[in-house]
Structure formats: structure tokens, C-alpha cells
Amino acid sequence: MGQTSQSAKDQKTTISPMLSVRNGAKAVEFYKTAFGAVEIFRLDSENGTVVARLSVGTAEFWVADESPEHQNFSPESLGGGTVRMVMIVENPDAAFDQAVAAGAAVVRPVNNDYGWRLGRVVDPYGHHWEIGKPLSEGA
Numbered sequence: 001m002g003q004t005s006q007s008a009k010d011q012k013t014t015i016s017p018m019l020s021v022r023n024g025a026k027a028v029e030f031y032k033t034a035f036g037a038v039e040i041f042r043l044d045s046e047n048g049t050v051v052a053r054l055s056v057g058t059a060e061f062w063v064a065d066e067s068p069e070h071q072n073f074s075p076e077s078l079g080g081g082t083v084r085m086v087m088i089v090e091n092p093d094a095a096f097d098q099a100v101a102a103g104a105a106v107v108r109p110v111n112n113d114y115g116w117r118l119g120r121v122v123d124p125y126g127h128h129w130e131i132g133k134p135l136s137e138g139a
Helices: 006-010 024-035 092-102
Strands: 018-021 038-044 050-056 059-065 084-088 105-113 116-122 128-134
Touching (some): 024 059, 024 092, 092 116, 092 128
Parallel strands (some): 018 059
Antiparallel strands (some): 116 128
């Protein structure tokens, strides 16, 4: 067996969703405004498509223009998505309001349910976001 480098041994496993969208450049700007996302990496192609790695605090996700030729479709092309993003934040009401002010549509207002303070929005690109946090005992 081959040797494993020390850096490979120390690497932790992460999973970061990649959201397929139409108009990736505008989507990146939306996520910056709606969630306070920061660009970590961005690649703009000559034809105007974008692949970007974004971070909200320590949570990372990717955004890329859809590419049907590679079987990457946006919720707009599919007529809906199959995944909901769950963003856990300290102040769900403020984060929810910020997303709505940036252009997200309310699916379910923030309320207390199932031991969570939680609301759900859909962004302009068809991705659903549940924004909330677990309630402390006795809340």
C-alpha cells in the first residue's frame, strides 16, 4: 500500500451542497444579500456562467449555472427541487426577514413548532431554505 501524506490524514470530511441555478452571477449576489454570504472561490467563464463557493459563517455551499449537458438542472428547469437547505442560525427571525427583504418568497412564516423556531422561504432560483434553531428546554 502507498503512503498517505500527513495532510491527507488530517483532512476532515465535509459535504457542501452545490446549487444549480439559472443566472449564476445574479444568484451569487442574491445569496450575499439574503444570507450575508462571502465568496471563497469564483470562476467566471467567457460565456457568462459562474461557479462559486460561498460561505455563511462556517457553512459552505456552491452555486453554479445549470448545465443540462452534464445533467445539472436548476429547480426552474425541473419544476421544483428535491432538496431543502436547512440553515441553523442564532436569530432565525432576523435571518428570515433579511432573506425575504432580498427577494425570497415566504413558504412558511417563522414560528415555534416541533421544538424549533423555524420558517421556510424559497429563493428566486427555486431552492427552499428552512431557517431556524432548536428551542431550549422550557422555551
